[in-house]
Amino acid sequence: MSFTYFLKRAAFAALALAALMTSAFFLVRLTGDPVNLYLPVDASDAAREAMRVRLGLDRSLLAQFFDWAWDMLSLDFGISLWHNRPAMDVVLEALPNTLALGAIALVLAFIAAIGMGSIAAVNSGGWIDRGVNVLSQAAASVPDFWLGLMGVLLFAVTFRILPTSGFGGPIYWVLPVACLFARPFGTLVQIVRGSMIEALNATFVRTARAKGARDGRVTFVHALRNALLPAVTVTGDLAAQFAGGGGVVEVVFGFPGIGKLLIDGILKRDFAIVQASIFAVAVVIFFINILVDMLYASIDPRVRVE
Template sequence: MFGYVFKRSLQSLVAVAGLLVLVFFLSRLTGDPAYLYLPLDSTEAQRQAFNELHGFDDPLYIQFGRYLADLLHFDFGTALSRNRPAMEVALEAFPETLKLAAIAMTLSLVLAIVVGALAATKPGGIFDRLATTISLAGASAPDFWVAIVAILFFSVSLGLLPTSGTGTPLHWIMPIGVLMLRPFGLLTQVVRGSMMGVLTSPYIKTAQAKGVRRTKIVFVHALRNALLPVITVAGDLAASLINGAVVVETIFGWPGIGKLMIDAIVRRDFALVQATVLITAIAIFFLNIVIDLVYAALDPRIRHQTA
């Protein structure tokens, strides 16, 4: 198992390095930061002095070499928009995204397991049809559209919830609800399909013949063996939640790393863009390794090969 973790970590390191190279050069295509950070009536000499001060006047290959040298000393640059170390700013925002994604994913998984398992017990029934309709609608609805409609309905029309920001439990309801919708829809379908296959297994029929309670058969015997594909899909969705929180955080003004990344791109804050992408990439790669280990722990038949 240690060999597998080492191999995956090495692969992730190579992928992160490639991503940083790509982000470094693509971020420079957004334009000259001097036009954003200096007054509109600034002279060409002032813009040249600004670029010289921050090293933006050097050729790209020199800037990239300097960036790599700084990385070796764990120096990720200074955020121009905050006048603070870029990594420090990114690390302050990341826990907000992590909390939002963790709560949304946990609630989605629990609700999907319950709803999907109950729907599988009576395929074609009223509850099954209702659960299928809601889950498919949730999986198909775009996050940005749901977020805007939620603000118009719950905040503007009814005045029940705040439109954006943080501070009270009410501020959490809409961001979590919007983030939950797609994972809940997809996981419900996965749980339902997996449970329908397991419930027709011979050992389930044997348990029924022995008089085992229906709830124990569904939520203990069947669910235990139906969880493997659910764990795989849940891992992919959890990674996408961290990465996809950009839209939700931007619409609801949530002070997470997704909104910080968008702000950094708009402001041409190259160091902050690179720091936010690095943290997000590391979190996603780490989560994928953890999911693989959990999957192996749940199914002893799986043996990861390091070769």
Template sequence: MIGFLLRRLGGALMVILAISVLTFSMLHLVPGDPVAIMLGEQATAERISVLRQQLGLDRPLYVQYGTFLLNALQGDFGTSIRSGQPVLQEVTRQLPATLILALSAVAIAAPLGILLGTVAAVTRSRFLEFLTTTVPLIGLSMPTFWSGLLMILLFSLYLEWLPVVGNAGLASLIMPAIALALPASAVIARMTRSTLAEVLGQDYVRTARAKGLLERVVTYKHALRNALIPTVTIIGLQFGGLIGGAVIVESVFARPGLGRLAVNAILTRDFPMVQAVVLFGAVGYVLVNLLVDLLYSVLDPRIRQ
């Protein structure tokens, strides 16, 4: 188990190092002078020169990357050009709101998707099978901004049950979390249905049935645990996607978070802030996948080999 963990940690560190290279390269892949883009067309040559020196863009590229990596390891991602505040301070201020939204969406999407997928795999009713396969397809096909606007129209403007926008507690979290969870639950349901249907046809499941075990025991104790191994991967990948999808949902519902922070940083050409948000999101994605690998080894110890 320790060797398995060390291998996965080593792989995660290599991926994070590659991410740091790509994140650092963002500033240098911009066509033209990035400093002139940050300051706008009215910036003077003197101001451009000063900012270039402040950002260290007048030094060799390898020196810039080494400084960026060393500072990032110490939690220093520079200063926001838009607000003048430390980038890490603004990111950590907005990060909890995005994590709460993403975790709430996972808490809705995972049970809903597994339930729909399980019902679709074991049901013998054509109507239920049609329902459990069509509903996820609708959720997968509907963009989050469209479902979000529909929910605002129905539950906020027409029924007046929930607040329209903002971050005013649990009531304001319901619609954004559901809008973010619908596509994810559809993907989870489709994966659960296909893997569980395959597992239910294997020999050991037929043996369990031949022993006279109840069908629900065969399904949930013997088949579902093995069928959930690919589903756990999908849930982990969807969590990373939910963090990215929060950009749209937070904008539609005017919620604070990394999504709106990234949008504002892009619109104001705040490159240090964009770099930090991208790096945080990518590292979070890698850590979630590392956790999924560890859960794999718990669900199926053979994977450690």
């Protein structure tokens, strides 16, 4: 990937980001007036008006927008109403947790799916294949809030070996990772299985056998690399979803990630947090897409772009 190609991509991404942030600006303001939420019910009208003036909410929406747009251009995301410090600082504390959680779950799911999907493809039609099929269908379709609650019930309440929620050492990561792991694993097993069956029936696999390659080499060196592209595509999509936070899973386990921050931000009408979160996630997704393209090119020489 050349540098000019990267710049072109970045320019398009910046346009998309501007449109995204503009719609975010108007959408968060549709959630309601934060002043009503932050001041007590019996606060005086004067106090309400004073807070509106302080937050700049007394001016016209258009005037607010131009102010905000100017701040955006200088990458100033404002002060969080709830945390009372710069919103981007709060976001940048939560983002690494989410990225680590998503990356661990996805990498584990990808590796496990490659193994299981390949084994199913090699034994396609046999009982191993059918077993893997049932398992992966179940993993792909079980809702993660249910999986999370059952995990808490079983491992935290009944066996008391894992914490119910919170954040700290590796032990706090086990249940969230397990819950986020299930759906990508199930989906990827199905995809790897399908593309591996196709690759194993290709003529070049016959060539590899004719050359004297044994089964393991034929499967994992010759067929697998040809079968990886669809799995990488889907993993990229899933990574983009996970960058926005493990949503329900973060909430269920009280995991301090960007998903929980975003949901809290919306509930607390903390406009600055919502906007800063969306911005940070969009930038991460841009880099995930670049990474997926680079992976593509390194796996298959035919898709290398000039």
